[in-house]
Amino acid sequence: MTTDHAQEHAGARRGEPLLAADGVEMAEGIYKMYPSSHGIPVADWATDFDHADPEYNKHAHEIWDDLRERCPVAHSERYGGTWLPTRHEDVRKIAYDTENFTSRQVIVVNGRADPEMSPVGQAPPITSDPPYHQHARKLLLSQFRPNKIDPLEGEIRAICRQRLDDLGEIVPGETVIDAATQYAQHIPPAVISRMLGFPPGDDDKFRYFIHHVIENIDGSPEEKLAVGLEFNAYLDAQIEDHKQNPRDDLTSYLLEAEIGGQKLPHETVRGAMLLLLIAGIDTTWSAIGASLWHLAQNPADVERLRNDPDVMIFALEEFLRAYAPVTMARLVAKDVEIGGCPMKEEDFVLLPFPAANRDPEFIENADKFIIDRRVNRHSAFGLGIHRCLGSNLARLELRVAIEEFVNRFPDFSLPKEGDQTTWSLGQIRGPRSLPLLIR
């Protein structure tokens, strides 16, 4: 598969990493930086893929289908060496293998997180490894169980309705709204910041921080350091406020929580808050947008949701399967072979759960959206010990956001000029701008 030409480029791309030990200034917790390959066109997705290339998320389904036939584990020299399995079986195997793969770093960038950060990592429990992981996870999972989340439905519905009201006058057949920036992106931040007990109205700040963590993949070390410090300062101020004025919310809960009879260190509390913000916002916003993108092109599905609301119990899972937003990553902890590929220590491995969900060997009619699909073991929320702990909240937000949208607008489509959607960059896939014509 690898041509001489690609190899030549690949060698240049991998290059020698810069080391913090040589006095290079790096973001907190990063000890090694590989040279950037930003902007170099992808020669072949099988041997030179780049998940930060704008074409990747735009054409993700076609790229994964092609790779699944050809590889099925793709490799790239970018980011110091990265693997991309596309079959459910391989994704699943790696997700369960916490011996050979570490969660020290779950976002693929040019920098490598310092091994000293294990087993807690920067944003526990998603960046934690066993056995510490299960303690941190237990603390949080209990706060997202159904009887904690179900009571939020009314509030989420009110947020959605307010955003729809704020769209102003709609002229059917004429008005084009941006369902990503005017609707979807506002729902998750309002909910999670309320749960954390943060001041209302800071949504723009969260989106700015999160954009830097998730989408600014090629940001310079200096830029990442500056934004990281700014984000930490924001969270520190919230922690301080909660120490002075404890209340019934997740921040006060984390400040009171104990692992092994000890209160959590400041960095652990802050890291968990960081996780809840990052994981709670970009992902669900992306799922809402992608679901509306689907509905805009499939009026029969809108009609079914309106006329047969009971179908939502299955439809919700099909949206999550077919348009799963989240790809996580692992670092190889020990040299290991997966799908015949020699993975080396400190290589990255992307875990594209959305690709696994569309593997025809795993699920029938994998490429078809079947609104009432009854057997659906999709892994949109991941698999194994790191599977998403906020899934009950994500499902509630996604369901209510879709219900409210289709109830308000029985008929909507892509604009007359065609698909104007712009997709995110990197591991969280969803529309960042989604112009829709209200009919």
Added chain:
Amino acid sequence: MRLKVDNEVCQGHNRCKVLAPELVDVDDEGYAVIKGDGTVPEELRGKAQLAVDNCPEFALSLEED
């Protein structure tokens, strides 16, 4: 028929609780617990099968008595 959950395998997705609330509950930590002794009445067989068919971790099973 009896519905069983393997607690070593369950990761708390809570799909079963949504699809078969008569048969499954969620404990204080967020993981699945089978209500009572797991016996599935005739009229709930369909729901029990749905819960089994939709567990991402293959943690649920239906067994003959």
